[in-house]
Amino acid sequence: MSFGDRLAGVFADRGRLCVGIDPHAHLLESWGLPASASGVRAFGLAVVAATAGRAGIVKPQVAFFERYGSAGYAALEEVLAAARAAGLLVIADAKRGDIGTSVTAYAEAWLTPGSPLEADAMTIAAFQGVGSIADPMRLAEANGKGLFVLAATSNPEAAAIQQAVVASGARSGLTVARAIIEDVSSFNLAQAPRAFGSIGLVLGATLDLADYGIDTSTAPAANAAPVLAPGFGHQGAQVRDAPRLFGALAGGVIVSESRGLLGAGPAGLADAIEERAEEVRSSHV
Amino acid sequence: MSFGDRLAGVFADRGRLCVGIDPHAHLLESWGLPASASGVRAFGLAVVAATAGRAGIVKPQVAFFERYGSAGYAALEEVLAAARAAGLLVIADAKRGDIGTSVTAYAEAWLTPGSPLEADAMTIAAFQGVGSIADPMRLAEANGKGLFVLAATSNPEAAAIQQAVVASGARSGLTVARAIIEDVSSFNLAQAPRAFGSIGLVLGATLDLADYGIDTSTAPAANAAPVLAPGFGHQGAQVRDAPRLFGALAGGVIVSESRGLLGAGPAGLADAIEERAEEVRSSHV
Numbered sequence: 001m002s003f004g005d006r007l008a009g010v011f012a013d014r015g016r017l018c019v020g021i022d023p024h025a026h027l028l029e030s031w032g033l034p035a036s037a038s039g040v041r042a043f044g045l046a047v048v049a050a051t052a053g054r055a056g057i058v059k060p061q062v063a064f065f066e067r068y069g070s071a072g073y074a075a076l077e078e079v080l081a082a083a084r085a086a087g088l089l090v091i092a093d094a095k096r097g098d099i100g101t102s103v104t105a106y107a108e109a110w111l112t113p114g115s116p117l118e119a120d121a122m123t124i125a126a127f128q129g130v131g132s133i134a135d136p137m138r139l140a141e142a143n144g145k146g147l148f149v150l151a152a153t154s155n156p157e158a159a160a161i162q163q164a165v166v167a168s169g170a171r172s173g174l175t176v177a178r179a180i181i182e183d184v185s186s187f188n189l190a191q192a193p194r195a196f197g198s199i200g201l202v203l204g205a206t207l208d209l210a211d212y213g214i215d216t217s218t219a220p221a222a223n224a225a226p227v228l229a230p231g232f233g234h235q236g237a238q239v240r241d242a243p244r245l246f247g248a249l250a251g252g253v254i255v256s257e258s259r260g261l262l263g264a265g266p267a268g269l270a271d272a273i274e275e276r277a278e279e280v281r282s283s284h285v
Numbered sequence: 286m287s288f289g290d291r292l293a294g295v296f297a298d299r300g301r302l303c304v305g306i307d308p309h310a311h312l313l314e315s316w317g318l319p320a321s322a323s324g325v326r327a328f329g330l331a332v333v334a335a336t337a338g339r340a341g342i343v344k345p346q347v348a349f350f351e352r353y354g355s356a357g358y359a360a361l362e363e364v365l366a367a368a369r370a371a372g373l374l375v376i377a378d379a380k381r382g383d384i385g386t387s388v389t390a391y392a393e394a395w396l397t398p399g400s401p402l403e404a405d406a407m408t409i410a411a412f413q414g415v416g417s418i419a420d421p422m423r424l425a426e427a428n429g430k431g432l433f434v435l436a437a438t439s440n441p442e443a444a445a446i447q448q449a450v451v452a453s454g455a456r457s458g459l460t461v462a463r464a465i466i467e468d469v470s471s472f473n474l475a476q477a478p479r480a481f482g483s484i485g486l487v488l489g490a491t492l493d494l495a496d497y498g499i500d501t502s503t504a505p506a507a508n509a510a511p512v513l514a515p516g517f518g519h520q521g522a523q524v525r526d527a528p529r530l531f532g533a534l535a536g537g538v539i540v541s542e543s544r545g546l547l548g549a550g551p552a553g554l555a556d557a558i559e560e561r562a563e564e565v566r567s568s569h570v
Contacts, residue, residue: 131442157416
């Protein structure tokens with residue numbers, strides 16, 4: 001089953017809320033956990049347990065596990081396995097990127113069935129061109145996995161690069177963000193029709209996408225790119241505004257939240273997720 | 286001691302050759318090693334042993350270790366420790382990138398003394414803006430470590446994004462590659478004077494940098510960015526052409542080579558490195 005079809009199933013069964021697994025130092029401390037591999041392991045497993053049955057998607061931030069080296073990665077492997085065993089869709093927030101056999105090795109690490117770091121999807125950066133991630137796109141598609149390609153991210157200092165204008169080639173005159181979206185859409189459209197394409201986009205919910213030269217007035221009839229959208233909840237964007245923010249892409253929006261939920265602490269997390277998941281289900285139009 | 290001063294010392298003592306540690310599947314097979322964590326461990330330790338005393342810098346490609354999850358990372362930790370114990374300068378080719386506490390966690394993972402993955406420098410991508418890596422830049426500077434920021438990479442499919450023209454803000458009118466270089470140079474210039482700045486650049490040796498809007502005719506009197514330059518040797522660029530290719534930045538060029546050396550196999554590698562290191566020392570002007 002393709003990633004896009006699985007995502008549509010999760011939307012139908014559990015809704016669009018994606019719970020971030022972000023065990024940074026400050027949160028570990030407020031949760032009463034050590035700043036160590038065992039701390040991030042306990043944190044990650046607690047978020048998985050609180051999410052299971054209440055929302056459908058989790059997004060571990062790989063950096064907070066890599067911080068502790070191989071021991072942190074062993075903790076991450078346990079968290080990934082627990083999440084997948086609980087029926088959650090897992091997006092590894094890795095933001096990897098490279099060329100050739102290197103970027104293929106990253107895709108193999110995260111998107112190969114049976115790999116120790118197996119996830120359902122990963123985030124990826126195309127600073128070396130969307131062509132540089134062609135192999136990961138094909139590998140994701142072939143394995144029933146997904147990719148989310150950074151396009152217009154929510155941090156203000158990204159604007160200079162992501163709004164820059166392509167000066168030559170097939171995407172000349174488009175912004176960098178828009179050119180990435182066009183390349184991703186072309187790939188998705190060339191595949192068999194599914195609920196959503198295997199290759200998604202990262203688009204911040206706190207942005208005016210028109211500032212990034214992005215036209216959301218139309219979307220393809222099939223295989224539209226799913227959208228991993230940070231910026232809801234704590235960061236201020238409202239889920240009911242998704243149609244205004246994302247236009248024809250709103251149907252594929254994943255509502256990614258971390259701080260607002262994780263701040264509830266280990267005792268309050270399950271209730272916070274349950275309440276927020278229901279809000280998201282009832283406010284998405 | 287700053288990274289830039291340490292790099293200058295390595296140039297003086299051992300020269301500019303940087304040996305890639307790239308245990309991809311094809312090379313493991315031709316070396317007679319298994320495609321596993323123990324295979325990449327053996328490969329990495331063999332490259333370190335062959336480089337020690339013959340060249341001064343190694344660059345492990347992290348993707349080929351991450352492919353094997355936590356076991357691959359445990360292998361990488363051994364390789365990194367062996368390289369540093371042998372007095373080699375270690376550039377972790379990680380191409381990480383993110384924002385906020387996430388990108389800081391990556392910098393802590395690779396650039397903190399005593400961290401399990403400690404290296405001397407790492408490669409990093411600024412697709413989310415050079416502002417997004419401000420914390421890693423400060424952390425590198427404070428820890429005597431280095432960063433190499435992707436600017437103009439050697440793969441042709443990168444041109445659309447890296448040659449795109451910034452449309453607003455302080456770097457308006459510059460290409461993305463040039464804007465990154467200007468931001469990196471500004472940071473380096475604001476630090477105490479050293480042989481080279483702590484924050485370097487990745488610039489491909491097979492490119493015409495003028496196509497990327499990069500002006501190499503002048504460099505600052507102090508703290509010029511070191512340049513990690515793939516494309517020499519096997520990929521065709523000649524070290525004697527460094528002044529023509531990199532202009533005022535030529536003094537900081539690190540000659541990064543992988544395939545041409547690693548293809549010599551485990552029996553021939555030490556001789557290949559010795560010969561090539563001598564060629565690089567004698568041909569750099």
